Amino acid sequence: MSVLVTGGAGYIGSHMVLALLDAGQDVCVIDNLTTGYRWAVPEQVSFIEADVGDKGAVRQVIERHDVDAMVHFAGSIVVPESVSDPLGYYHNNTVNSRSLIECCVETGVKNMIFSSTAAVYGTPAVSPVTEETPTDPISPYGASKLMTEWMLRDTAFAHDFNYVALRYFNVAGADPEGRSGQSNPAATHLLKALMRTALGISDHMKIFGRDYETRDGTCIRDYIHVSDLIGAHLAALSYLRDGGESGVFNCGYGHGCTVLEAIAAVERVLDQKINVVDADRRAGDPPELVSVADKARSVLGWTPKHDDLDVIVQTAYDWEKILNARVDAAE
Ligand code: UFG
Numbered sequence: 001m002s003v004l005v006t007g008g009a010g011y012i013g014s015h016m017v018l019a020l021l022d023a024g025q026d027v028c029v030i031d032n033l034t035t036g037y038r039w040a041v042p043e044q045v046s047f048i049e050a051d052v053g054d055k056g057a058v059r060q061v062i063e064r065h066d067v068d069a070m071v072h073f074a075g076s077i078v079v080p081e082s083v084s085d086p087l088g089y090y091h092n093n094t095v096n097s098r099s100l101i102e103c104c105v106e107t108g109v110k111n112m113i114f115s116s117t118a119a120v121y122g123t124p125a126v127s128p129v130t131e132e133t134p135t136d137p138i139s140p141y142g143a144s145k146l147m148t149e150w151m152l153r154d155t156a157f158a159h160d161f162n163y164v165a166l167r168y169f170n171v172a173g174a175d176p177e178g179r180s181g182q183s184n185p186a187a188t189h190l191l192k193a194l195m196r197t198a199l200g201i202s203d204h205m206k207i208f209g210r211d212y213e214t215r216d217g218t219c220i221r222d223y224i225h226v227s228d229l230i231g232a233h234l235a236a237l238s239y240l241r242d243g244g245e246s247g248v249f250n251c252g253y254g255h256g257c258t259v260l261e262a263i264a265a266v267e268r269v270l271d272q273k274i275n276v277v278d279a280d281r282r283a284g285d286p287p288e289l290v291s292v293a294d295k296a297r298s299v300l301g302w303t304p305k306h307d308d309l310d311v312i313v314q315t316a317y318d319w320e321k322i323l324n325a326r327v328d329a330a331e
Contacts, residue, residue: 007074009036181319252291
């Protein structure tokens with residue numbers, strides 16, 4: 001019995017692989033390495049470099065490793081890119097997910113955990129949002145993930161197959177043991193931009209809009225430490241293996257911070273000033289996106305352990321330093 005992790009060489013997937021190994025589980029990885037790194041997957045893990053849309057490769061892995069559960073991270077995740085390349089996003093996120101779900105049905109894999117996103121809510125009229133808040137994605141990225149949720153729902157209805165879709169809020173931070181983190185230099189997320197500025201890799205970071213109707217004029221997000229997000233996946237895996245019902249779950253802490261509060265946390269934790277520049281609003285940014293995540297706690301039994309912005313900042317910084325040292329050594 002083993003777990004197949006798609007996208008296991010990426011930021012979140014690599015943390016899942018480490019957590020499964022730590023828990024003594026058998027794990028195999030399929031990743032096409034477009035945004036992941038081979039070195040992010042420990043040597044002892046079976047690694048298959050292939051596209052998740054390659055049904056032959058996926059079937060072979062499932063059969064060879066006696067896979068009973070799939071954790072599906074692989075996909076494209078850049079919201080503005082999805083606006084300029086919608087068909088690419090519907091292919092990578094929706095069409096390829098359809099192919100994976102079909103492989104599960106055909107080979108008898110009964111459990112899937114799917115990386116969904118708070119982007120399915122679009123710009124919600126209320127905050128915080130529960131799983132019952134109407135979905136109304138405003139980007140092809142959000143729509144491509146929501147369509148996969150629908151395919152999972154309908155497949156679970158028709159077949160002997162169950163799923164948990166986790167709607168991630170703003171994932172940040174890195175493995176507290178320094179084994180993995182956000183390694184993609186092209187990542188544009190707030191914490192990544194702050195870390196790059198703190199280390200002098202970037203000269204400054206931009207604040208995208210100070211004129212929102214929030215407590216200090218900047219956008220509010222629910223930042224969740226990647227290790228806690230992985231804790232939710234482990235809880236979902238046990239839940240599904242124990243026969244739990246399919247469902248959709250928010251993954252956040254249930255409270256948010258503004259961009260300025262995040263900057264203040266970085267300055268406090270690192271004891272250094274961050275060079276910031278005001279910029280225009282970024283298209284498609286909702287003013288506030290905060291979860292109600294009670295359902296994951298009560299149904300999955302999820303218990304977050306790192307609900308602390310300072311821990312997110314410190315672990316993100318430690319990882320960025322490790323990455324930076326590797327780049328320096330390679331040059
Ligand atoms: N921000 C800045 N400067 C930066 C980067 C970000 O001010 O250099 C601001 C953004 O404008 C936003 C906040 O910081 O207000 C967070 O931005 P991120 O880019 O870190 O994250 P998003 O909230 O845009 O995106 C996240 C996930 C997506 C998901 C989306 C749902 O990364 O996958 O939430 O809205 F789709």
